[in-house]
Amino acid sequence: MKRKLRREFLNSVDLPLFVEIGEGPRKYVGDIIENLELSSVFLITGKTSYDLVAVKIKERIEEFLAGIHFVQGNGMEEVRNLVVDMGYKDIDGVMGIGGGRVLDIAKVFASEFNIPFISVPTVASHDGIASPIASFKEGGKPVSVTAKPPAAVIADLVILRHSPIRLLRSGYGDLISNTVAVKDWLLSREKTGEDYNEIAASMAVMPANLMLTSAKKLDLKQMSHLTMLVRGLILSGVAISIVGTSRPASGSEHKFSHALDFLGLGNGTHGEQVAIGSIIMEYLHEKHYGSGSWELMKQSLERIQAPTTAREIGLAREDVIKALLYAKRLRKKRYTILEDINPGREEFEVAVTKTGVA
Numbered sequence: 001m002k003r004k005l006r007r008e009f010l011n012s013v014d015l016p017l018f019v020e021i022g023e024g025p026r027k028y029v030g031d032i033i034e035n036l037e038l039s040s041v042f043l044i045t046g047k048t049s050y051d052l053v054a055v056k057i058k059e060r061i062e063e064f065l066a067g068i069h070f071v072q073g074n075g076m077e078e079v080r081n082l083v084v085d086m087g088y089k090d091i092d093g094v095m096g097i098g099g100g101r102v103l104d105i106a107k108v109f110a111s112e113f114n115i116p117f118i119s120v121p122t123v124a125s126h127d128g129i130a131s132p133i134a135s136f137k138e139g140g141k142p143v144s145v146t147a148k149p150p151a152a153v154i155a156d157l158v159i160l161r162h163s164p165i166r167l168l169r170s171g172y173g174d175l176i177s178n179t180v181a182v183k184d185w186l187l188s189r190e191k192t193g194e195d196y197n198e199i200a201a202s203m204a205v206m207p208a209n210l211m212l213t214s215a216k217k218l219d220l221k222q223m224s225h226l227t228m229l230v231r232g233l234i235l236s237g238v239a240i241s242i243v244g245t246s247r248p249a250s251g252s253e254h255k256f257s258h259a260l261d262f263l264g265l266g267n268g269t270h271g272e273q274v275a276i277g278s279i280i281m282e283y284l285h286e287k288h289y290g291s292g293s294w295e296l297m298k299q300s301l302e303r304i305q306a307p308t309t310a311r312e313i314g315l316a317r318e319d320v321i322k323a324l325l326y327a328k329r330l331r332k333k334r335y336t337i338l339e340d341i342n343p344g345r346e347e348f349e350v351a352v353t354k355t356g357v358a
């Protein structure tokens with residue numbers, strides 16, 4: 001199969017210029033703003049994040065502050081209104097301090113204004129903390145928007161360590177799903193000749209593999225493991241920026257999660273859904289191509305007490321089958337194991353039984 005290369009992406013890649021991971025990195029916020037040559041920064045945050053974190057950062061950047069917006073909803077509507085409201089103001093940077101919703105709104109807002117975005121995550125529940133992709137709900141259905149990646153990422157491990165453990169576990173789920181996503185990507189290169197980027201793939205998969213190999217003693221509250229997780233999620237976001245699509249971090253396992261979102265099934269977080277999707281897809285990869293270990297994946301999730309069964313995220317067995325069948329209809333151009341082996345109900349039934357998912 002001929003190799004195709006999309007040079008236009010590689011010639012103009014936007015990457016974070018500053019990445020600070022540590023205990024108390026907010027002391028560098030002022031330096032980062034100065035280094036980015038910003039003079040008027042708009043702060044987007046949430047009520048809880050403001051009280052816990054943003055209020056202290058605000059004190060340090062008072063001289064650069066152009067205003068604050070508290071995020072209320074989870075929709076494009078809010079971004080659109082904000083863009084209209086702020087349109088006349090002279091701002092040259094945006095800082096988002098908060099969880100996924102806050103960062104998504106901040107990154108799209110920054111893209112609309114074409115100004116640098118500084119990402120300060122207060123949770124590490126998925127790779128959106130450093131990726132150029134924002135997810136919203138419109139009319140109850142999920143939509144993805146591609147924006148500019150952050151110019152800087154400031155990840156405070158002390159804050160992240162005190163964030164809800166369920167969200168850290170979710171972040172781990174999103175990180176290890178990269179191993180399945182990259183297998184799907186390689187499969188597509190082999191079968192369809194799709195462009196493949198070794199650097200982006202390695203960045204997405206190496207931290208995930210590192211964590212999987214330490215699965216037996218995994219503890220996300222331990223600083224070294226937390227650092228590995230946060231670093232991995234940031235690299236994931238950078239991998240996405242390198243190729244300009246979510247390919248390195250989103251394959252068949254994400255299609256399963258998107259199917260659950262579209263069908264409105266269960267109560268799992270994004271990371272929990274993709275983790276369960278990963279167990280099923282890893283099983284199929286192992287069965288059909290002999291690569292990977294769904295058992296290792298499942299054990300590592302059990303070790304950190306993340307859900308590994310459908311029931312734990314409010315799904316009945318039939319819901320899982322329905323979502324798997326629906327997943328085959330989603331984004332068909334993104335070639336994955338679902339397109340390659342075209343599994344039917346029966347095969348899915350066996351997979352969820354054998355893996356103990358349902």
Ligand SMILES: [Zn+2]
Pocket residue numbers: 126127174249250254270274
């Ligand atoms: Zn994800």
